[in-house]
Amino acid sequence: MRYLSAGESHGPALTVVIDGFPSNVTIRKEKIDEQLRRRQQGYGRGYRQQIESDEVQVTSGIRFGKTLGTPITLVVQNRDFKNWSEKMAPFGDKPENLREIYRPRPGHADLAGAIKYDHEDIRNVLERASARNTATLVAAGALARQLLEHFGIQVAAHVVELCDVKAAQFPDTLEELEARANASPVRCADEAAAEQMMARIDEAKAAGDTVGGIFEVIVRGCPIGLGSYAQPDRKLDGRLAAALMSIQAIKGVEIGLGFEAARRMGSKVHDPILYSGTRYVRSHNGAGGLEGGVTNGEDIVIRAAMKPISTLYNPLPSVNMKTKEVEPAAIERSDICALPAASVVGENVVAWVIADAFLEKFAGDSLEQIEDAFQAYQARVSQR
Amino acid sequence: MRYLSAGESHGPALTVVIDGFPSNVTIRKEKIDEQLRRRQQGYGRGYRQQIESDEVQVTSGIRFGKTLGTPITLVVQNRDFKNWSEKMAPFGDKPENLREIYRPRPGHADLAGAIKYDHEDIRNVLERASARNTATLVAAGALARQLLEHFGIQVAAHVVELCDVKAAQFPDTLEELEARANASPVRCADEAAAEQMMARIDEAKAAGDTVGGIFEVIVRGCPIGLGSYAQPDRKLDGRLAAALMSIQAIKGVEIGLGFEAARRMGSKVHDPILYSGTRYVRSHNGAGGLEGGVTNGEDIVIRAAMKPISTLYNPLPSVNMKTKEVEPAAIERSDICALPAASVVGENVVAWVIADAFLEKFAGDSLEQIEDAFQAYQARVSQR
Amino acid sequence: MRYLSAGESHGPALTVVIDGFPSNVTIRKEKIDEQLRRRQQGYGRGYRQQIESDEVQVTSGIRFGKTLGTPITLVVQNRDFKNWSEKMAPFGDKPENLREIYRPRPGHADLAGAIKYDHEDIRNVLERASARNTATLVAAGALARQLLEHFGIQVAAHVVELCDVKAAQFPDTLEELEARANASPVRCADEAAAEQMMARIDEAKAAGDTVGGIFEVIVRGCPIGLGSYAQPDRKLDGRLAAALMSIQAIKGVEIGLGFEAARRMGSKVHDPILYSGTRYVRSHNGAGGLEGGVTNGEDIVIRAAMKPISTLYNPLPSVNMKTKEVEPAAIERSDICALPAASVVGENVVAWVIADAFLEKFAGDSLEQIEDAFQAYQARVSQR
Amino acid sequence: MRYLSAGESHGPALTVVIDGFPSNVTIRKEKIDEQLRRRQQGYGRGYRQQIESDEVQVTSGIRFGKTLGTPITLVVQNRDFKNWSEKMAPFGDKPENLREIYRPRPGHADLAGAIKYDHEDIRNVLERASARNTATLVAAGALARQLLEHFGIQVAAHVVELCDVKAAQFPDTLEELEARANASPVRCADEAAAEQMMARIDEAKAAGDTVGGIFEVIVRGCPIGLGSYAQPDRKLDGRLAAALMSIQAIKGVEIGLGFEAARRMGSKVHDPILYSGTRYVRSHNGAGGLEGGVTNGEDIVIRAAMKPISTLYNPLPSVNMKTKEVEPAAIERSDICALPAASVVGENVVAWVIADAFLEKFAGDSLEQIEDAFQAYQARVSQR
Structure with missing residues (x-):
């Protein structure tokens, strides 16, 4: 599988074209919309997430709820585009009163992007560098997980730390973990910690910070043998790391x-190997389900660290690129x-990578x- | 640029073919051999590194010390192959007395690989999954850094933690850091910490553990604008993460x-932007040189965590895959x-990724x- | 550059996402629409081309008529979709009266596609296998040629044979050739031949055949050195052949x-090399502008043979895949x-490949x- | 699967690294050497083919005659390198008496390559652009066909035209065709035509021309459904065209x-579809086994036109690039x-592409x- 995503944050729409998805997979639109909705939620989100509600449009590759084996186009309209149609017009003249952006935000692609692509108006950079694009990744991942579900593979995520607050209590089962994370405004399964996390968000807000x-993302039910040690770029750990590190922040x-x-x-560190009578099992899972870049049948467990949002309402010093003034x-x-949204993105991005390795x-x-x-x-595996 | 690496740990040779390297770059064989030598050193290495001394052979793509623009083949002979020529013969019958391996080592690709590729003898897995292959990555990186050097880009690495010992003192300059790391048996620039690190290695050895x-790898001198936020798989942070995570362990x-x-x-966290009179500078470098997946002109700083070696002389429990006995x-x-060796591999793997992005x-x-x-x-950049 | 195209012939829309197109290129929407229009014309076309008039929508990557360096999304709505919205619905139930297709057409992907993707209704195959998708290739090519034009590279095409009729007279200049092809209903620069060609189309129509x-596609103005002999898949002749052979029919x-x-x-066959005083020239161009898979500065000349349309109004024998009846x-x-339309597609597909090699x-x-x-x-070239 | 090939014509060795070949395939070295030998034969070859006899060395990926699933390295030593070791030395100084080449040969990459890669000595171009590299393609193809053979897929080739001589008589069976081609010094199954072809070679030789x-290459036994119409670059006809057009000449x-x-x-043109009682069959094979870029179960039939060798012993006019003199x-x-050799190359290159599509x-x-x-x-196919 491969995909290309596209779209500016305030442009007409986000689009992702997916090639190589197999035919005859049942796809429910609601399941994609559900993931899009989850991505828009969480304590600490800004105004936009309240006024917009993302919904997928499928313009190719699916007919009567089943995939055709042909490229699938997923479109998420930017509902706010009506307020941006002049400022983000593909063609026509720049509006006379256009407010251009010259003061790059530390932490963003603004400065490097403006220089790389030779843009004066930093909006030409930030519109694409924006995490808004993660909606396409979530949509693609939501498709991938409908394939994975068919084969009994589950993907879940939860928040384990927020600023200096650590979750300490975890439920015993994946189902319970998922349920609690889904119920929590910060997607944290430890309720006490979640309270403190929300307090920290309130403090940050008050400080313009x-x-x-x-x-953490957990994948359960992967067969043994996804990924490969044969060539560095085929190692599944490296591919997962790339996918997560490529998410904004x-x-x-x-x-x-x-x-x-x-x-x-x-x-x-290493996990002793036992035999259950029907399959190889481990007494713990320090490897996080991956040995030598290959799935070993245990849960895949992977964590990602997100830096704080780069746009501060109490902004850091910068330089006006036109005038060089501070x-x-x-x-x-x-x-x-x-x-919380990033954890949903992470979940879906991981689902994509796993589905891709599965199809390989x-x-x-x-x-x-x-x-x-x-x-x-699987029949062969059970003989080993 | 792209490469394919190949070779079993005890096979005749390791090979890497590199396609897309530009012409007319001066390459010194000694510089490749120097990196190979660095990879073989470090306190705590086993017997093999003492008996073998890797050396590169170039069988294509370079003539009279300059690249031709054609694919470059780098070969590292396995000098120990003379003792393995029957056990690892490409053709011919299995030797009668061949010792096959049925007990997978926790932490290695052994179990997953044997099942994935349907191998009985785990040697068929471990020979390729072995970190021995990093010699090819180092050779490729050593080539890449000769291109980078021409453009004033330096790459260095040093050890910052070993088991529970942390380096605390760092020199002020990159040159000094590099010199001290190169002089240290554990490639750590903090001499006091280095002593403790070696003690920890001795303890592990005594315990069969x-x-x-x-x-940490540092890249200095990158132009602004390598990598891109345009598409997830073009983000340089993701590509670097993949390259490092794909290194064994x-x-x-x-x-x-x-x-x-x-x-x-x-x-x-975020780094205020200032203007020096000739270029944009930062008061600190929390971003590690990458914002939005694009180089911002500051040092790239990236760290990798290596788990302990999976082969324990005091081995963990496993299962004989033939008999299912513990x-x-x-x-x-x-x-x-x-x-220490991994830090050299990291250095060279990072050099490759940077050179690749540079050529893009x-x-x-x-x-x-x-x-x-x-x-x-660069002339345009200086105008921004 | 890379692209993914998508869309069923009677689905809601065709989409192509283009990644890697540089920033600050002026794009005129009319130039894309002009190519789409040319693709719909020509003597011998059916009813659909008369009722639909394709027009591009840009939903990302272009702002105020200039590219942003970010992925460009080109959408061509299928205007006829209003009549197909139930029959080609992405979600929801199959309409009760849906006419499914079980009789594969010789020459089409119908039979092989139905088996490959396990489809009962051959519509699930033919919708994507249809040449309708060439609209996306034309749109992408129309973008590429606006980049090429900036660098003085022109692309033109004309019909040289139609069934058993051969064009015999060709104008001396590329401009004249292009003008005559554009003026001809069969895109043939030889007016007398064009008349015969139209007669042949009329005969075929009368016979249900x-x-x-x-x-022939001609590219003028390419710099020396696009493509490479270094690796088989980088040869420009191979890449052009793939692009043309992949066009339907x-x-x-x-x-x-x-x-x-x-x-x-x-x-x-081979073209003697002369020196004009400022550059190397050839007395003829038997190589068609490519030697060793690399552009040599002469016109690229490439021809493609199109089989007759596979859908015959006087149909060939087939088998009902449900009943196995003839x-x-x-x-x-x-x-x-x-x-004539295929020649326009060829022109634009070639433009894409050349632009891609140019950007490499x-x-x-x-x-x-x-x-x-x-x-x-170019300054260096003029010194050689 | 993917491969990278490397090597200069008179360098130490040619190398190809193949990644993605499955494990447990039995490989006979003799079958690779047999293809290499076939590539060196044919009426009209020069001195080199008489003095050298290519033989493959396997330095990775195969053990005891079975593939490991890891990258396979195939090396073909250039036996004549002993006479070129100074002139083609990877390192060290240029020999004082080195004969550099400044007069590009029409038809070769010489001129375009020297300018593209900024080489003065055209040897730096021709060594790689040389058809010598086809030995690596043949070796890779010889590996691929051992996989294909296991699944009953055969590949054969024969010469159908040589200069103005056309073969007219063809045997009825593929086996007979192959046997006759193999027996013919020009690899032509029509003995009378073969005689004339050899005469034409003699005439050319006498004229320094x-x-x-x-x-023509024929593939028999492909399952229905290799390749895809879903995306232009996945069409098997395009991929075959690219592979063949990328062969020298x-x-x-x-x-x-x-x-x-x-x-x-x-x-x-189109091939009526019939049903044999067990499978779909065609009354003829005008499509050459490919419809919509997908195999339809009939023989794949593909032809390639080779221009005459570009190096003429009675050379065409050129320009000394140093002096600009004619x-x-x-x-x-x-x-x-x-x-004849090219037909063997074509056979093996086609085998590679088919095996690649098969593994997809x-x-x-x-x-x-x-x-x-x-x-x-196949069981599912038999139900359709």
């Missing part, structure tokens, strides 16, 4: 014990905290063919 | 403040600690053409 | 003398001859940067 | 009726006719897994 944090990624693994002796950075409508192993143009290949492989 | 740690990657950024308020994991000749921006089939494009761009 | 033919491609080159002695092939609304050599994120690189290279 | 011609490619299809009415083109050791459809990391997927699909 912002906060980030850490979320992510500055760190770790798998399983992650950085903690570096601080322990090997005997406290001025405060520009303010673009923004959130105080987008960590089981190929198949139709769901039927994939099903055959998958069952045959 | 292993240790990992964290290294790496379980975490962070850029700039990394996970620490998630724990601070935004005003303590047995201790197999022992394959290995190191107690390969962190400045293209050019010949060094002369790249030089023209680079100078013209 | 179809015709194809051969068109194309069964042959030749460059320069093409098949005729195979029938002559070498001394009658029945005449299905009839889908179609043209008698689409060769001159890279650059902005038009300004490309301009610098191009001028510097 | 060269000849080319046309060969190929200037035209056609599939099935090819250019002839353009000259007939549709009813004389001088005869340089002479590099060469053949009079390499068409049946994926699978191991032969066992592919076998499962293939059998399950």
Whole structure:
């Protein structure tokens, strides 16, 4: 599978074209819209998420609720475009009163992007660099997980740290974890911590400041053998790291014990191998489901660190690129905290990568063919 | 640029073919061999590194010390192959007395790989999954950095944590940092910490255990504008994360403040923008040189967490895949600690990614053409 | 550059997302619409081309008539979708009276596609396999040629054979050739031949039959050095052949003398090299502008053979895939001859490939940067 | 699958690294060497083919005659390198008496390559642009066909035209065709035509001239459904055209009726569909096995036109690039006719593309897994 996403934050629409998705997979539009909705929620979001409600339009590749095996086009209209149609017009003259942006925001692509692409108006940069584009990634991921679900693969995410507040209590089951995260305004399964997290968001808001944090994505039910150690760019850990690090504001990624693994002796890190009578099992999962860049049948566990939102209502010093005068950075409508949303993005981005690796192993143009290949492989696995 | 690497750890040779490297770049073989040598060193390495001394052979793409613009083949012979020529023969029958491996080592690709590729003898997995292949990545990176050097881009790495020991003192200049790291048996610039690190390695060795740690790679001198926010897979932070996470035993990657950024308020994370009179500068570098997936002209700072080596001389429990009996994991000749080597691999892998992004921006089939494009761009940058 | 195209022939819309197009290129919407219009014309087209008039919508990547360097989304609405909205609905139930297609048409993807993707209703195949998708290729090519024009590179096409009628008279200049082709209902520059060609179309129509033919694409003004012999997949001749052969109904491609080159002695094929005082020139152009897979500065000349349209109003025998009974092939609304349109598609597809190769050599994120690189290279070329 | 090939014609060795080849495929070295040998034969070859005899070395990816699923490195030593070790040395100084080449040969990459890569000595171009590299393509193809053979897919080629001589008589069976082609010094199955072809080669040789011609590749036994119409770059016809057109000296490619299809009415081109009782069959094969870019179960038939060798012993006019004086083109050791060899290259290049498309459809990391997927699909096909 491959995709190309497109769209400016205040342009007419976001679009993603997906090529290589198999035929005959049942797709429910509501499941895509549900993911889009989850991405728009969370404590600490700004005004935009309240006025807009994203919805997917499918303009190719699906007929009567089943995929055709042909490229799938997912479109998310920017409902606010009616207020931007002159300022973001594809053709025609610049409006006379256009407010251009010359003061790059620290932490954003503004400065580097304006120089790279030779733009005077930084809006030409920030419109695309904006996390708004994650709506396309969520839509693509929401499609991918409908394929994964068919094969019993689940993906969930929850917030584990927000600023200096750490979640400490975790439920025993993935279902419970997911339920609690979904019920929490900060997508944190530890209710007490969640309260403190919201307090921290309130403090940041009061100070014109912002906060980030850490979320964790869990994938359950992957067959053994996705990814490969044969060539560096085929390692699944590297591919997952790339996908998560490419989400706006992510500055760190770790798998399983992650950085903690570096601080322990090997005997406290690696997961002894046992045999249950029907399959190989582990007494713990320090590897986070990946050994040698390949899934080992345990849960994939991966965490991402999100820096605080870069747009501060109490802005940091910047420079006017026209005049070179020191001025405060520009303010673009923004959130105080987008960590809960980022966890939803992370979930869906991971779903995409897993589905992609799944299709590499089981190929198949139709769901039927994939099903055959998958069952045959699982039968072989059970013999080992 | 693209490459394909190949080779089993005890096969005849490791090979990497590099396509898209420009013509007329001066390449010194000694500089490649120097990187290969650095990769083999470090306190805590096993026997193999003492008996072998890697050296590159160039069988295409370079003539009289200059690149031709055609694919470059770098070969590293496995000098120990003479002892493995029967056990690893490409053709012919299996030797009668061949010792096959059935007990997968926790932490390695052994179990997942044997099932994925349907191998009985786990040697068929571990030979390729082995970190031995990093020699090809180092050779490719050593080539890339000779291009980068021409454009004033430096890459350095040092160890910042080893097991529970943290380096605390860092020199003021990159040159000094590099010199001290190169002089240290654990590639750590803090001498006092280095002593403790070596003690920890000795303890692990005595216990039949292993240790990992964290290294940091720094890239200085990158032009503004490498990478892009236009499409997720073009973000340079994601590409760097993938490259580092794909190195054997790496379980975490962070850029700039990394996970620490998630724990601070935004005003303590983002880097105010100033103008020096000739260029934009920052008062600090929390972003680690990357904003929006694009280089911003500051040092790129990226850290990777390495888990301890998976092969324990005091092995963890495993299962004999033939009999399903619980047995201790197999022992394959290995190191107690390969962190210093991993930092050299990281350095060279990062150099490759940077050179690749550099060539995307400045293209050019010949060094002369790249030089023209680079100078013209830098002249434009100085006007912004 | 890369693109993904999408869309069913009677679905809501066709979409193409283009990634990697540089910033600051002036794009005129009329120039894209002009190419779309040209694709819909030509003697021998069916009813659909008369009722629909394609027009591009840009939903990303362009602002105030200039590219942003971000992905460009081009959408062509299917105006006839209002009549197909139930039959081609992405979601919801199949209409009760849906006419499904079970009789594959010889020459189409129908049979192979239905089996490959496990579809019962052949409409699920033909909607995407349809040449309707060439509208996206034309739109993408129309964008590419606006970049090429900036650098003085022209692309033109004309029909040289239609069924058994060959054009014999060609004007001396490319401008005249283009003008005459544009003025001809069969896009043939030889007026007498054009008359005969139209007669042949009329005959085919009367017989419920179809015709194809051969068109030629000419690219003038390419710099020396696009493409590469370094790796097979970088050869520009191979890439052009792939692009043309991938157009619906194309069964042959030749460059320069093409098949005729195979029938002559070498001394009658290869083009002697002369020096004009300012540049290398050739006394003829048997190579068609490409030697070793690289542009040599002469016109690129490439021809493609189009088979007759596969849908016959007097249908060939087929088999009902439900019943296995012999029945005449299905009839889908179609043209008698689409060769003139195919020549326009070929023109634009070639423009895309050339622009892609151009950007590989001159890279650059902005038009300004490309301009610098191009001028510097041309200055070097003039010294050789 | 993917590969990167490398190597200069007179460098130490040619190398190809192949990634993505499945595990547990039995590979016989003799079968690779046999293809290499076939590539070196044919009436009209020069001195080099007589003194060298290519042989493959496998330095990774195969153990005890079975693939490991890891990258496979195939090396072909240039036995003549001993005479070129100073002139083609990767490192060290240029020999004082080095004969550099300044007179580009019409028809070769010489001129365009020297300018593109900024080389003074044209040897830096011709060494890689040389058809010598086809040895790597043949070796890779020879590997691919051992996979195809396992699934009953055969690939054969024969010469159908040489200069102005056309083969007229063809045997009825593929086996007979192959046997006769293999027995013929010009790889032509029509013995009478073969005699004339050899005469034409003798005439060319006497005149210091060269000849080319046309060969045909046939693939029998492909399952229905390789390739796809979903996206232009996935069409198998386009991919085959690219692969063949990228072979040195190929200037035209056609599939099935090819250019002839353009000259007939549709009813004389398309292949009626019948049902045999067990499968769909055709009364003829004008489509050459590909409809909509997808295999339809009939033989794939594809022809390529080779121009005459560009190096003429009676050289065409050229220009000394140092002095700009008109001088005869340089002479590099060469053949009079390499068409028989090209047909072998074509055969193997086609085998690679087919195997690649096969693995896309049946994926699978191991032969066992592919076998499962293939059998399950064929069972489904038999129900349609």
